[in-house]
Amino acid sequence: MKSKKRGRAPSPALQNRLTELEDMATEKGVQIHYDLLEAAGLKLKGGICTIRGENHIFVDKRKSTADIIEFLEDHLTRPLPKDVPPIDKETDENRL
Numbered sequence: 001m002k003s004k005k006r007g008r009a010p011s012p013a014l015q016n017r018l019t020e021l022e023d024m025a026t027e028k029g030v031q032i033h034y035d036l037l038e039a040a041g042l043k044l045k046g047g048i049c050t051i052r053g054e055n056h057i058f059v060d061k062r063k064s065t066a067d068i069i070e071f072l073e074d075h076l077t078r079p080l081p082k083d084v085p086p087i088d089k090e091t092d093e094n095r096l
Helices: 012-027 065-077 089-094
Strands: 030-035 047-051 054-060
Touching (some): 012 065
Antiparallel strands (some): 047 054
16 A cells, blocks of 8 residues: 655745735735646646636645745736736737
């Protein structure tokens, strides 16, 4: 029988930083979901999306605490989807 792999517990400093980021997300109205992000055998990266007007961040629970912190820092410092200005079709066509 295979034994389950157990990673080391994250350091208290990392755990505190993760808690700070989770609190920041709550203050911004963002829900964080830790799930096994896999579909049809493909590992998905996760990200932020808006569902029924609410912002959600999906994080692969297999990531290390340090990777989760980096992922959350990256996504929480960017504008939320509702804060992103709509693309002007004229401006967008001029870029081509």
